Amino acid sequence: MLNKLLGTVVLSLCFVGSAFALQATVTWTDNSSDETGFRVERRDGVDANPFTVQTTTAANVTSFNQAGLVLATRYCYRVVAVNGFGSAAASAIVCGTPDAPLPASGVSVVFAP
Numbered sequence: 257m258l259n260k261l262l263g264t265v266v267l268s269l270c271f272v273g274s275a276f277a278l279q280a281t282v283t284w285t286d287n288s289s290d291e292t293g294f295r296v297e298r299r300d301g302v303d304a305n306p307f308t309v310q311t312t313t314a315a316n317v318t319s320f321n322q323a324g325l326v327l328a329t330r331y332c333y334r335v336v337a338v339n340g341f342g343s344a345a346a347s348a349i350v351c352g353t354p355d356a357p358l359p360a361s362g363v364s365v366v367f368a369p
Contacts, residue, residue, distance in 0.1 A: 268282070268283050268284075268350065269281070269282055269331070269333060269350045269351070269352045270283075271325070271352060271354040278323070278324075278325040278326065278327060278354055279321055279322060279323040279324075279325060280321070280322050280325055280331060280333075280352075280354075281319060281320070281321050281322075282296060282319065282320045282322070282333045282335070282350070283318060283319040284318055284319070284335045284347060285318065286316055286317075286318050286337075287337075288337045288344065290339055291315050291337040291338060291339050291344075292314075292315050292338060292339040292340060293312050293313050293314055293315055293317070293337075293338055293339075294312070294313045294317060294318075294335050294336065294337055294338065295309055295311075295312045295335070295336040295337075295338050295343070296309070296310045296311050296312070296313065296320045296333065296334075296335055297309055297310060297333065297334050297335070297336065297346070298310045298322075298331060298332065298333050299331075299332040299333075299349075300329060300330065300331060300332075301329065301330055302330075303332075307332075307334060310322060310333075312338065325354065327354055327355065328353065328354070328355060329353065329354075330351060330352070330353045331351065331352060331353070331354075332349050332350065332351040333349070333350055333351075334346045334347050334348070334349045334350075335347045
């Protein structure tokens, strides 16, 4: 069992780029001392759509970058701490819809639940 659940952590979601090179950065706080990694899950569009695993990070990683996103599409992310005994409860969900015009590189728009 994980000694601390990730479920109380607030994620942040940042979109940057152009209409042709849109990326999101999801960040979180590592509140667990015994995770072997974090599973980052994403849901596109409406709330009824299922979450799908985008990546599983190594232990102590606290961010994930994802390129290839599309303008005017709603993206929702959540993070789950995992280890050999199973998974913690999922974090809070953070959602955002990138719309044009996007900020220049190095400037971010942050969404939080």
